Amino acid sequence: MNKGREKIEWVKRNMPVLSEIKERFKEKKPLEGHKIGMALHVEPKTANLVETLRDGGAEIAITGCNPLSTQDDVSKYLDNEKGIRSYAKRGVNTEEYYEAIDNVLDFHPDITIDDGADLVFRLHSERPNQIDEIIGGSEETTTGVKRLESMESDNALKYPIIAVNDTPMKRHFDNVHGTGESTLSAIMATTNLQISGKNIVVAGYGYCSSGVAKKAKALGARVTVTEVKPRKALEAVMDGYEVKKMEKAIQKADIVVTATGNKNVIGREELKKINNGAVLANSGHFNVEIDLEAAEDLANNVKEIREGIKKYELSDDRNFYVLAEGRLVNLAAPLGFGHPIEVMDLSFSIQALSVQHLAKNPELQPGVKKVPQKIDEKVAEIKLKTMDIEIDELTSEQKDYLTSWKSGT
Structure with a gap:
């Protein structure tokens, strides 16, 4: 075989x-x-x-x-x-x-x-x-x-x-649990770094990115969320996360994960302010969420230091790392096995x-x-x-009650 x-x-x-x-x-x-x-x-x-x-x-x-x-x-x-x-x-x-x-x-x-x-x-x-x-x-x-x-x-x-x-x-299983677990698993396997105790920034708070935030928090990370939609930002706040603009959040980030479906979520201006040693990973479908052209332009030197990890060295002695060429890390990383x-x-x-x-x-x-x-x-x-799990069934009376508009106080 x-x-x-x-x-x-x-x-x-x-x-x-x-x-x-x-x-x-x-x-x-x-x-x-x-x-x-x-x-x-x-x-x-x-x-x-x-x-x-x-x-x-x-x-x-x-x-x-x-x-x-x-x-x-x-x-x-x-x-x-x-x-x-x-x-x-x-x-x-x-x-x-x-x-x-x-x-x-x-x-x-x-x-x-x-x-x-x-x-x-x-x-x-x-x-x-x-x-x-x-x-x-x-x-x-x-x-x-x-x-x-x-x-x-x-x-x-x-x-x-x-x-x-x-x-x-x-949405509630694949996007939340699948993306959340597989993204962090790929990051840990590629870098051999732990999640617990890290400052992790998650771009977006949709189904996929909220899954990443939830799983990172469960592993002991301090999680900050960035958002562009007021309601989603408020939802993140109510779920117990810090919410900041990316340009501020990235200054203290150990790991940044993007999963928004949009381009240049981490752009030139954010890269200029990036925390020394930060690891960038994308879990969106296309490799556009991290502005790799800007990263190449800003760096004095770029080299692959480990399979699936590129180091970008800046002129002021700071550096940052991009995993899996900015492609969806849970599948494109060497040890990314997907959901x-x-x-x-x-x-x-x-x-x-x-x-x-x-x-x-x-x-x-x-x-x-x-x-x-x-x-x-x-x-x-x-x-x-x-899974050998049984659930209740509605009685005829309950079905009638749920479909009737006549029952009141």
């Missing part, structure tokens, strides 16, 4: 929800005759999703959604599996990255699955003649959904895409059932669509069953 297969077998043992869905797919073949094009992080958990869709009757072509998140042994294994083609390679340049996306589109999929919307954008901008072949798609992450919503507002999105990221089962398996069991189960929904409903109109509530609840139900 090759290494890729061994990794996939390990995650399967810890993905019971997707395993149950896979058994149903094997039996009913709900995706028979469909061709699915995917741009995701090609690693073992993703491979389990790919095999689930294949076992449901689909043919699959997949590539990576980030130049540093592919595990080559997993990609190679998938490429040798019946009904699956994988074009993903770790460490590709920009040209090679989009060439691989074009290879997926050459497959002429009728359903897309994306993480960051690069596949969808490439399709719309470079290959619009193929759009009529697509019945629908799904999007995994916050950054991708934001891009799709922007496309929709400009009337540029030409087919329906389910925003898997925005469903409660994704915990159990979390991705939920998210990829939602993906699988959302693709089934698309196959059953080819008449959906273009636009960003919600995950049907029954899918969200079904995944939660299966997960509780695998």
Whole structure:
């Protein structure tokens, strides 16, 4: 058994929800005759999703959604599996990255699955003649959904895409617990530094960044949050965090984590004021949250001092460190394995059932669509069953009370 297969077998043992869905797919073949094009992080958990869709009757072509998140042994294994083609390679340049996306589109999929919307954008901008072949798609992450919503507002999105990221089962588990735990795990594994006692600055207080803040606080860090939205800043304050502007917070930061989905969150002016020895890590999808051009310009010398760690030496003898080239640290760092398996069991189960929904409903109109509530609840139900947890059920009287407007004081 090759290494890729061994990794996939390990995650399967810890993905019971997707395993149950896979058994149903094997039996009913709900995706028979469909061709699915995917741009995701090609690693073992993703491979389990790919095999689930294949076992449901689909043919699959997949590539990576980030130049540093592919595990080559997993990609190679998938490429040798019946009904699956994988074009993903770790460490590709920009040209090679989009060439691989074009290879997926050459497959002429009728359903897309994306993480960051690069596949969808490439399709719309470079290959619009193929759009009529697509019945629908799904999007995994916050950054991708934001891009799709922007496309929709400009009337540029030409087919329906389910925003898997925005469903409660994704936001409250994958985004909060998955991003929080995997980000800090990757930082600790890459640097061999502890979190306890550190001054940690977290940029943003959305689902992902609040998860980072929560987990860092639980590990004993002193956490400061930066925000641009008044309500989110107030929420952070009420949750017990200090809230400051980045230019002030960064002056005392030991570690700074960005997870906002926006660019230049740590820009030139902030880098000028950075605390000596600070470690910068990004957990947003694209490598734009830390202004790396400004960092290169400000530094007298830049060198990789350890795999996944670049040191930027400033003229006044201060220095700072950037992890994983500013790419999402939980997957791009040398020891970044992505979200915990159990979390991705939920998210990829939602993906699988959302693709089934698309196959059953080819008449959906273009636009960003919600995950049907029954899918969200079904995944939660299966997960509780695998944990041997029972919950109460509403009585008929309680259901009537909750749906009636007549009952008052």
